[in-house]
Amino acid sequence: MSIEVKNVSRVYGSFAALNNVSLSVKKGELIALLGPSGSGKTTLLRIIAGLDWPDAGDISLNGKSVIGEGASERGVGFVFQHYALFKHLSVFENVAFGLRVRPRATRPSNDEIKDRVMRLLKLVQIDWLADRSVTQLSGGQRQRVALARALAIEPEVLMLDEPFGALDAKVRLELRRWMRRLHEEMGMTTIFVTHDQEEAMELADRVVVMGQGKIEQIGTPQQIYGHPINPFVYEFLGQVNRLPCTVAGGVATIPGVAVEPSFRVRQFDGPGVAYIRPHDLEATPGKDDGVVRVLAPSGPTIKFEVELKNGNGSVEVQMNTGRFEALKIAPGMSVGLIAHTFKVFDPSQVDGEANGTTSSAAHA
Amino acid sequence: MPAEFDSFTSGNVETRRRRLLTEPPVVRTTLLTLGIGFLVLFIGLPLVTVFTEALRKGWDAYLSALHEPAAFAAIELTLTVAAISVPLNMVFGVIAAWCITKFEFRGKSFLITLIDLPFSVSPVISGLVFVLMFGLQGWFGHWLSDNNIKIIFATPGIVLATIFVTFPFVARELIPLMQQQGTEEEEAAVILGANGWQTFWRVTLPNIKWALLYGVLLCNARAMGEFGAVSVVSGHIRGKTNTMPLHTEILYNEYNFVAAFAVASLLALLALVTLVAKSILEWKLKQAHALHAKSIANAES
Numbered sequence: 001m002s003i004e005v006k007n008v009s010r011v012y013g014s015f016a017a018l019n020n021v022s023l024s025v026k027k028g029e030l031i032a033l034l035g036p037s038g039s040g041k042t043t044l045l046r047i048i049a050g051l052d053w054p055d056a057g058d059i060s061l062n063g064k065s066v067i068g069e070g071a072s073e074r075g076v077g078f079v080f081q082h083y084a085l086f087k088h089l090s091v092f093e094n095v096a097f098g099l100r101v102r103p104r105a106t107r108p109s110n111d112e113i114k115d116r117v118m119r120l121l122k123l124v125q126i127d128w129l130a131d132r133s134v135t136q137l138s139g140g141q142r143q144r145v146a147l148a149r150a151l152a153i154e155p156e157v158l159m160l161d162e163p164f165g166a167l168d169a170k171v172r173l174e175l176r177r178w179m180r181r182l183h184e185e186m187g188m189t190t191i192f193v194t195h196d197q198e199e200a201m202e203l204a205d206r207v208v209v210m211g212q213g214k215i216e217q218i219g220t221p222q223q224i225y226g227h228p229i230n231p232f233v234y235e236f237l238g239q240v241n242r243l244p245c246t247v248a249g250g251v252a253t254i255p256g257v258a259v260e261p262s263f264r265v266r267q268f269d270g271p272g273v274a275y276i277r278p279h280d281l282e283a284t285p286g287k288d289d290g291v292v293r294v295l296a297p298s299g300p301t302i303k304f305e306v307e308l309k310n311g312n313g314s315v316e317v318q319m320n321t322g323r324f325e326a327l328k329i330a331p332g333m334s335v336g337l338i339a340h341t342f343k344v345f346d347p348s349q350v351d352g353e354a355n356g357t358t359s360s361a362a363h364a
Numbered sequence: 365m366p367a368e369f370d371s372f373t374s375g376n377v378e379t380r381r382r383r384l385l386t387e388p389p390v391v392r393t394t395l396l397t398l399g400i401g402f403l404v405l406f407i408g409l410p411l412v413t414v415f416t417e418a419l420r421k422g423w424d425a426y427l428s429a430l431h432e433p434a435a436f437a438a439i440e441l442t443l444t445v446a447a448i449s450v451p452l453n454m455v456f457g458v459i460a461a462w463c464i465t466k467f468e469f470r471g472k473s474f475l476i477t478l479i480d481l482p483f484s485v486s487p488v489i490s491g492l493v494f495v496l497m498f499g500l501q502g503w504f505g506h507w508l509s510d511n512n513i514k515i516i517f518a519t520p521g522i523v524l525a526t527i528f529v530t531f532p533f534v535a536r537e538l539i540p541l542m543q544q545q546g547t548e549e550e551e552a553a554v555i556l557g558a559n560g561w562q563t564f565w566r567v568t569l570p571n572i573k574w575a576l577l578y579g580v581l582l583c584n585a586r587a588m589g590e591f592g593a594v595s596v597v598s599g600h601i602r603g604k605t606n607t608m609p610l611h612t613e614i615l616y617n618e619y620n621f622v623a624a625f626a627v628a629s630l631l632a633l634l635a636l637v638t639l640v641a642k643s644i645l646e647w648k649l650k651q652a653h654a655l656h657a658k659s660i661a662n663a664e665s
Contacts, residue, residue, distance in 0.1 A: 049555060050555070051551055051554075051555065070554070071551070071554045071555045072554050072555065072556075072557045072558060072559065074555075075557070076555065077555075078552070078555045080548055080551070080552060082548065084548035084549050084551065084552040085549075085552075086549055086552070086553075086566075086567060086570075087549075087571065087655060088570040088571060097553070097556050097558075097566070098556035098557055101553070101556065101557055101558040101559075101562045101566065102557060135655055149552075149556070150556075152556075153556055153557060
């Protein structure tokens, strides 16, 4: 099912949860709505599903406006953040619910319902739990019941609100992979909401980055990560060092940090703020730009802080562990810094100070 | 050293802890005696008195007092009034709680206060309000008497007063529970294609059934036992507009103690049955609450 969101706005009291948002989703796509809390991503999902109503704008499913239709008529599958399972019903009856409430004319027979529910429970790998009460299940099992229940009405689009948010890290990873496979098998248009950039990047065909009720950027994970169009997206997608710089004729000068000679900054001139990812910085012994302070080894790469001598705070550097060891860098050592690639934004676009502080709006 | 250490860790620990956490025996005994004594004096004794007074002249006198036509009429009227007002208040209460907890609208807190009004107003005033509205000198009095409709000093007035007085019980019981449960399950039902009625019947009602029964039980106890409001609107017509509490008072004022206490004993029995049912429901309710808490905790683990 294709989805068209046109100029949708939603205001709660004086708070604009969505501000003129437009989005189009192709049939069979897997879309992530990514953003910090309060960015309007859940509101957008609920409006598409029909659980909330826009103050302005239009929603079309398969090219037909559904703005006048309630949630029960839109036929979408929805998985709630806390699953919202029916506590008084068994696993089986939870999944069967959407079939049992159909009008008599379209309601499947009891045997058919049984067949379909058991097939779905097998699909989500919990058919052995069919007779349990849902209150006896673990978080991961509940998630699967919620998914099976949403799929039971054979929706053309599946929506998930923070589907992995309430699970512990290991179950989360497992379910994520499994959901990706499921999507590939069933080919259903899927939209999910998340605040976890890693989750969005790993799962989605396209990522919609949202901030303060607006869509900041839409693109494939590669586009979003490689070419963030503004400081917000840049910061939300991972750790970043912000340093003041000046650009003249495409050549950037960053006080305290050397710039790869062949690197050119396009479409910018004058004073700006350089956004440098930790892994795009490299430390070299024998120079005196800053002092190595804190080390945090993490497998194949190592992260450390370098305090700049010029008083612009400290920057975070991430290097290949092998290279790091070959250079024999140690805490307290003076090093030089070189930036391989970065992006420069106008200072007026940047909130907060541009003084070397490592920002981590999203979790690393 | 080892000996001292032993005395520290052995069986004494339990005793020591108990000594640290509770009051000395003297204080405990005094408090317990006071508490139990108070209960016996103010609640136990009156209850026993009701039954001993009722049976003072033996079972035959007791039974014949209840077989008397006026007593019979009072029992019948009380049951009729409860049979009308309790189901109505159950429906009103569920609707009110549903509106308040599942929707956002202006004037919501005003509505909640309004629901509580019958609790904060003296029952006599509640009765008077209906006399002022439907009595002969009241707003609708002329129209009613012209059309030959009797409300005050008749069963409809008693039913109205009872509905008014017992309105809050069901809603008050349901609102906190429904607020705690939120609207997510209802949303899930709707998105799975359920209509409003199916959502209520298959999702909301099963979640609130114990609280609803609890409210209905309290509502019923009050409906049968209400005195003040009913007294004002009834007119005390023997065999016609006397409910059991009113009938008891009349008999008592006529020094017909055995009969008065016989009717009162029925009301006391009703109270006892209510108490037992209430305890069972409270236990069930606690389970429902625990279930909800557990399901939240599990979902987040």
